Amino acid sequence: MKLKSLFSVLILALALFSCKKDIDPVCTDCDLSNIPYNPQPYTLVDPPSFPKMVIPADNPFTVDGIKLGRFLFYDPIMSKDSTIACASCHKIAGGFTDNEAFSKGVNGTLGTRSSMSLLNVGYYQKGLFWDGRAKSLEDQALQPIENPIEMNENWANVEKKLQASPLYRELFRKAFGIQEKKEITKFLAAKAISQFERTLLSYNSPYDLQILAGNPVLDDDILDGYTMFFNGSPSLPDAQCGHCHDGVLLTNNGYFNNGLDSFPNLEDFPDAGLGGISKIPTDNGKFRAPTLRNIRQTAPYMHDGRFKTVEEVMDHYTDHIKKMTNLDANLYKVKLTEKQKQQVLKFITTLEDTTYIHNPAYQNPFK
Amino acid sequence: MKNIPIIFGLLLILATACTKEKVMVNPITIKSTATYGGAPLVLYTPVDYFGMNIKVITADFMISGFTLSGSNKVINTPDTVFMLKFTDSNLTNAGAKEGIVKTFNADEWVYNNLFFGVGVDSSINKKRPEDFNTSPLNDGYYYWEAWKSYIFLKVEGTFDADGDGNYEGGFAYHIGTSDLFKILSLPVNLNAGVNANNQIHLNFDIKDVLGAGGDFIDMKLTPSSHNPKDVAISQKIYNHLSTAITIK
Numbered sequence: 168m169k170l171k172s173l174f175s176v177l178i179l180a181l182a183l184f185s186c187k188k189d190i191d192p193v194c195t196d197c198d199l200s201n202i203p204y205n206p207q208p209y210t211l212v213d214p215p216s217f218p219k220m221v222i223p224a225d226n227p228f229t230v231d232g233i234k235l236g237r238f239l240f241y242d243p244i245m246s247k248d249s250t251i252a253c254a255s256c257h258k259i260a261g262g263f264t265d266n267e268a269f270s271k272g273v274n275g276t277l278g279t280r281s282s283m284s285l286l287n288v289g290y291y292q293k294g295l296f297w298d299g300r301a302k303s304l305e306d307q308a309l310q311p312i313e314n315p316i317e318m319n320e321n322w323a324n325v326e327k328k329l330q331a332s333p334l335y336r337e338l339f340r341k342a343f344g345i346q347e348k349k350e351i352t353k354f355l356a357a358k359a360i361s362q363f364e365r366t367l368l369s370y371n372s373p374y375d376l377q378i379l380a381g382n383p384v385l386d387d388d389i390l391d392g393y394t395m396f397f398n399g400s401p402s403l404p405d406a407q408c409g410h411c412h413d414g415v416l417l418t419n420n421g422y423f424n425n426g427l428d429s430f431p432n433l434e435d436f437p438d439a440g441l442g443g444i445s446k447i448p449t450d451n452g453k454f455r456a457p458t459l460r461n462i463r464q465t466a467p468y469m470h471d472g473r474f475k476t477v478e479e480v481m482d483h484y485t486d487h488i489k490k491m492t493n494l495d496a497n498l499y500k501v502k503l504t505e506k507q508k509q510q511v512l513k514f515i516t517t518l519e520d521t522t523y524i525h526n527p528a529y530q531n532p533f534k
Numbered sequence: 535m536k537n538i539p540i541i542f543g544l545l546l547i548l549a550t551a552c553t554k555e556k557v558m559v560n561p562i563t564i565k566s567t568a569t570y571g572g573a574p575l576v577l578y579t580p581v582d583y584f585g586m587n588i589k590v591i592t593a594d595f596m597i598s599g600f601t602l603s604g605s606n607k608v609i610n611t612p613d614t615v616f617m618l619k620f621t622d623s624n625l626t627n628a629g630a631k632e633g634i635v636k637t638f639n640a641d642e643w644v645y646n647n648l649f650f651g652v653g654v655d656s657s658i659n660k661k662r663p664e665d666f667n668t669s670p671l672n673d674g675y676y677y678w679e680a681w682k683s684y685i686f687l688k689v690e691g692t693f694d695a696d697g698d699g700n701y702e703g704g705f706a707y708h709i710g711t712s713d714l715f716k717i718l719s720l721p722v723n724l725n726a727g728v729n730a731n732n733q734i735h736l737n738f739d740i741k742d743v744l745g746a747g748g749d750f751i752d753m754k755l756t757p758s759s760h761n762p763k764d765v766a767i768s769q770k771i772y773n774h775l776s777t778a779i780t781i782k
Binding site: 213216217218219292293394397398399401405409410413414415416419420421447449490492493494495496497498499500 | 577578589591592625662663664667672673674675677678679680690691692701702703704705706757758764
C-alpha cells in the first residue's frame with residue numbers, strides 16, 4: 168500500500184512540474200509555438216583557393232537564420248530614431264562600405280573612422296574593426312547599436328521593438344525555435360546578422376578566374392604588376408604590397424603602422440588604433456590591413472578615409488611615408504618608377520568583381 | 535567454497551601483473567627565449583650590429599614540433615607546428631626573461647636529444663593554408679603567396695646607417711622554401727622523472743641569427759630578403775640557426 172501511495176505522489180508531482188513552461192495567459196502574442204520550426208541547414212561552399220571558413224559551433228548556418236539576419240541588416244529599427252541600419256554604412260554598391268571618410272550615424276553624427284568592407288568578412292579571424300576590438304562577427308554586431316555615434320540605441324529597447332513585431336516574432340521563431348517572444352534577445356539578433364554576413368562573398372574577379380586558377384597572365388603589365396605586388400622575382404623591385412595584402416583574401420589580417428603620420432611620441436596618436444585596445448604603446452597607430460579586393464569600389468582609403476583614389480595610396484607608399492618607431496620595417500624604401508606604379512595599379516584592377524552586386528541573396532528584403 | 539579466496543587472490547595477482555602502471559612524470563616544459571648578443575632581447579631598443587645600431591622589432595619563428603629522444607624512445611609534443619612569436623613576448627625585459635613556454639606530458643625516461651625544424655618540411659610546405667584547420671598553417675599571415683611557401687622565420691627592424699641617432703633604414707629578412715628546411719638536433723640531458731624539474735631552456739640569439747661568427751649582412755646594401763631567389767641571404771641566415779639556437 169505504501170508503495171502504491173508513493174507512486175501516485177510521484178505521478179502527481181510529474182504532472183505538476185511538467186516541462187511545458189507557463190505562458191502568460193494575458194499575453195496573446197507571447198506564445199510562438201504555433202509557428203512551425205523546421206530548421207534547414209545551409210552549407211556554404213568555400214570558393215576555390217579560399218581557406219575553410221570557420222563557423223562557430225554555437226551559430227551554425229540555417230536558411231532561416233540567414234534570412235532573419237538579412238532583415239535585421241537592412242532594418243533601421245535597430246537605431247534610436249529608426250533611420251540607421253547596418254546597411255547604411257555597408258552598402259552593396261560600395262563593396263559593403265558607404266564610400267565615406269567618416270560614416271554618419273543617427274542625427275548625421277560623424278563617426279571617427281571609415282566603414283570597412285564586409286565582403287568575405289567571414290574569413291577574418293584576427294579581429295574586426297580597424298583596431299581589432301571585436302573577436303568575432305557575433306561580438307561585432309552587438310557594438311554599433313549602442314555606439315552613440317552610430318545607432319545610438321540600447322539593446323533593451325531594440326529587443327522590445329523586435330518582440331513587438333509580428334514579422335520578427337515569426338522570423339526569430341523559424342530561425343532559432345524560440346517558444347516565446349521574450350526569448351528574442353540581442354544575442355540571437357547578433358547571431359542572425361553574423362550568419363547573413365558570412366554569406367557575403369566575392370570571388371569572381373579576373374584575379375580569381377585567371378591568376379588563382381593557374382591560367383597564364385597574358386598582359387605583360389599585369390604580370391609585372393602582380394610580380395612586384397607579391398615580390399615574385401628579384402629582377403623587379405618589391406612593391407611591398409604583399410606584406411600586408413597577401414594571399415587569396417588580399418589581406419593577411421595583420422595590424423600595421425603604414426606611415427600615415429609622424430608624432431614626437433607613440434602616445435601622441437589621436438587615434439591609437441590597435442594600441443587603444445591592447446594598451447601596448449608600440450601598437451599605437453597600427454590598424455588592420457583591409458582587403459584590396461574590389462578596392463576601387465570601396466574608396467576612400469585608410470582608417471580615416473584620407474585618400475580618395477588608389478593612385479594617392481600608391482603615391483603615399485612611394486613618396487610620403489612618415490616614420491615612427493613602430494613603422495612597419497618593410498615600408499622604409501618603396502621605390503617604383505612611374506611605369507612600375509602603373510603596372511601595379513593595373514594588376515590591382517584585376518581584383519575587381521561586380522557579380523556580387525546583383526546577387527538577390529544580398530539585396531534589401533524590404534524593397 | 536574454500537577455494538574461492540585462493541582463486542580470487544590469484545585473479546587479483548594476474549590482474550595487477552597484466553596492467554603495468556604507466557609512470558607519468560611532471561610535465562616537461564620547454565622554455566624558449568630570445569636574446570641579442572647574450573642579453574635578453576627587448577624589442578625596439580638599440581643594440582649593436584657589427585658597429586651599427588639597430589632595433590629589432592619583429593622576431594618570429596615557425597617550429598615543426600619538438601621531439602625528444604633517448605635510447606629507443608621518441609616522444610613528440612602535441613603541437614605539430616607552432617609559432618614562437620618573440621614579437622609578442624619580448625616587449626619588456628620581464629617578458630624577454632619569461633620567454634614562451636610549451637608544456638607536454640612524457641614518460642619517465644632519460645632524454646638525450648631535442649629535435650625540431652625551423653619551418654616545415656616539403657610535405658607540408660607544398661600545401662596551402664586552405665588545406666589546414668589550425669593555426670599557424672591555416673593562417674595566411676604565415677604564408678607567402680609568391681613563394682608558394684610558408685614563412686619559416688621573420689626578423690625585422692630598423693637601422694641607423696650613419697650613427698646620427700635617426701633610424702632611417704628598415705631591414706626585413708623573411709626566410710622560407712622547402713630546400714632550406716632541415717631538422718636541428720640539440721643535445722639535452724633530461725632525466726625526466728616524477729619529482730624532477732623537467733625543463734629545457736632553448737634560446738634563440740638574434741644577433742647570431744643575423745650574423746653568427748661575424749658572418750654579418752650589410753643591411754645598407756641588402757636591407758631585405760624577401761624572395762626565394764635571394765639564395766645567398768636566405769641560406770646565410772638559415773645556416774646561422776645551428777649556432778644561434780642553443781640549449782641553456
